[in-house]
Ligand SMILES: Cc1cc2nc3c(=O)[nH]c(=O)nc-3n(C[C@H](O)[C@H](O)[C@H](O)COP(=O)(O)OP(=O)(O)OC[C@H]3O[C@@H](n4cnc5c(N)ncnc54)[C@H](O)[C@@H]3O)c2cc1C
């Protein structure tokens with residue numbers, strides 16, 4: 022049992038932190054998210070060329086750094102600390118995770134493209150009535166001559182406006198809710214038969230509602246491979262999101278502690294009030310418990326499915342609750358200043374709030390824990 | 398990073414688990430199973446069995462009887478004791494006074510007291526708190542005046558756990574009333590049979606006799622029984638705060654309690670609509686399971702840091718806060734699961750009676766009292782508010 026990072030992992034963290042420190046200061050970020058494109062291709066290129074982290078979790082045989090879930094965790098935590106909006110989770114963690122499981126030559130080629138910074142993915146999975154259930158997919162894929170064609174609606178697809186390709190989960194058989202009959206397809210951004218309504222998200226990123234009307238697609242894995250691979254890849258995404266939340270919460274707590282020490286009312290720093298001190302201790306404990314759960318779930322990603330799912334959901338419940346508590350407390354303790362759009366704190370709060378329900382809310386994951394217990 | 402314990406550590410766990418299973422006294426287990434009150438001899442008998450094996454003071458230096466175990470081994474041992482729901486190894490002697498004596502005591506004090514603590518020959522109680530000195534312990538008033546090679550001690554201690562069993566007590570007393578609070582305190586070992594020592598029971602809300610008032614009236618204590626220098630008692634008291642914390646988070650203890658609660662919920666209510674099937678109750682169990690798992694891995698993180706040479710700091714206050722809150726929550730849910738059966742108060746001794754004296758829900762006997770009793774967890778050992786003050790200051794720099 023060991024929760025220490027290796028020297029290489031510490032170096033990875035340092036170099037990522039330094040790169041974000043140099044290129045992702047809060048004012049820079051705000052300028053970028055307000056810009057027309059909403060992201061920075063040059064920054065993404067730097068992730069490939071300067072820090073080389075786009076290959077962090079991939080095998081060396083594929084051109085990656087030979088890391089794994091721990092490396093993704095490290096990068097994602099730094100992403101959380103800097104509020105990076107570029108699609109690392111979608112491209113490297115979830116997209117990369119799905120591609121690794123496809124096992125085809127085409128998939129390896131795409132992984133090479135990810136590592137080089139040329140392929141950026143969005144994960145087009147959920148539909149207007151899916152809620153959080155991965156099996157609730159009715160988008161269909163039919164074979165037309167040699168070409169697969171996709172039809173259906175995927176909504177609120179994060180990072181779609183930044184993506185070169187979309188990973189689309191569609192049905193080759195069965196009906197929405199069935200575990201069988203799902204396959205993963207690749208659709209090029211701008212493909213014929215694909216229309217997109219793009220919009221900014223409240224936490225500074227961009228998303229799109231995607232309408233597929235016979236859009237041409239490449240089948241990536243086995244046809245009708247079902248949910249297992251998808252669930253495994255999404256679980257990696259959930260844990261990565263937990264790590265991002267940890268980074269976000271670290272900043273929420275640190276900024277709040279700092280602010281309450283500086284802000285004076287009643288002739289004393291407001292941090293002198295025990296009510297606020299205890300609130301901040303509770304924030305600290307919620308954060309520490311979240312760190313522990315993120316480690317635990319990261320290290321259990323390779324366990325058998327039932328154990329993995331339970332571990333991941335335990336972590337997401339903890340992190341979802343903590344994100345709410347730490348975020349709300351941070352705003353409260355900043356008083357009126359917490360309500361402004363000017364301070365970084367409110368942007369960390371918005372990201373924390375969106376993470377609560379991204380890839381499954383607290384209630385969704387609590388129910389999944391109970392399903393695992395019933396099946397055990 | 399990795400979650401698994403090493404093969405050696407797993408073998409060690411198997412070894413201690415087998416030892417406990419093979420040697421735990423059957424009569425004590427039977428009393429526990431029936432919810433009967435445990436006496437001094439019950440607790441000491443287990444301590445002596447463990448001492449014979451050489452494991453009663455694992456955290457001590459080897460020269461005084463310690464095992465030389467790693468932090469992880471000590472953790473495993475504490476966890477297995479909790480898992481097996483044994484009576485405790487007497488903490489007041491092994492975790493509290495023993496380390497003070499081997500750290501600050503004279504060679505004579507070490508030779509006289511330590512072997513008897515290790516063996517479980519003496520029962521020790523802790524005389525710190527006073528009616529006017531609780532959280533603010535340094536405001537204590539019990540006075541020890543020097544007369545030749547004796548101190549004459551006068552004052553009142555309170556909340557003294559199981560002083561009715563005690564052969565010896567370790568006391569914080571004021572030796573210099575003119576010095577500032579912490580500065581005038583000394584650490585004395587007092588023979589509880591000394592003339593002038595009176596132990597009076599305090600009955601707690603669950604009806605138990607667990608704590609006492611200890612009155613000290615002109616008690617003559619040899620100066621040779623003072624540990625460390627005069628007026629340096631606070632140093633001894635502070636040293637204890639940093640001592641052995643294995644098991645403080647009560648994780649294994651709470652897992653056992655949660656396991657029992659799950660069984661209870663699965664057996665409560667009509668077949669087909671058991672309490673365990675009730676989505677609302679089930680969600681409460683899920684939520685506490687999440688909190689308990691988070692605490693478990695937090696404790697393991699501290700342990701890993703300690704194994705890597707980073708001694709745990711005040712952060713362990715978090716283990717105390719979360720551990721007690723979670724344990725209390727499980728007690729609370731157990732009470733909730735019992736519904737109106739929880740109101741049953743019959744003596745534990747008759748809980749399992751048969752015939753006309755039989756009670757309908759013997760499993761409910763004592764549960765409410767346990768719930769009431771366990772409210773103490775967040776009060777003693779530094780209340781949870783005091784622990785939050787410590788974290789605010791030392792970790793957050795507030
Ligand atoms: C949306 C909005 C609209 C507003 N509209 C108006 C308006 O129209 N007119 C107007 O005059 N004002 C207005 N206000 C200001 C509002 O009254 C103040 O925000 C409020 O009084 C708190 O003061 P503060 O923001 O300076 O926070 P601070 O006083 O700096 O407090 C920061 C944090 O410290 C806590 N705190 C401070 N002192 C103590 C203490 N002694 N003990 C414990 N905790 C303490 C606070 O509870 C808070 O959590 C508005 C504020 C907002 C957010």
Ligand SMILES: Cc1cc2nc3c(=O)[nH]c(=O)nc-3n(C[C@H](O)[C@H](O)[C@H](O)COP(=O)(O)OP(=O)(O)OC[C@H]3O[C@@H](n4cnc5c(N)ncnc54)[C@H](O)[C@@H]3O)c2cc1C
Pocket residue numbers: 522523524525526530531532533555556557558559607608773776777778779780781782783786
């Ligand atoms: C079952 C039991 C067994 C015990 N056994 C022993 C024993 O063997 N030996 C021994 O010496 N003592 C023992 N104690 C005493 C225990 O250590 C004290 O109860 C504890 O230190 C709290 O002191 P108090 O009861 O005087 O409460 P107080 O200090 O009066 O506190 C009352 C409340 O105020 C809060 N409070 C106090 N100060 C602050 C502050 N600065 N900030 C915020 N909140 C504060 C406390 O958290 C608590 O909620 C025992 C207590 C119990 C309940």
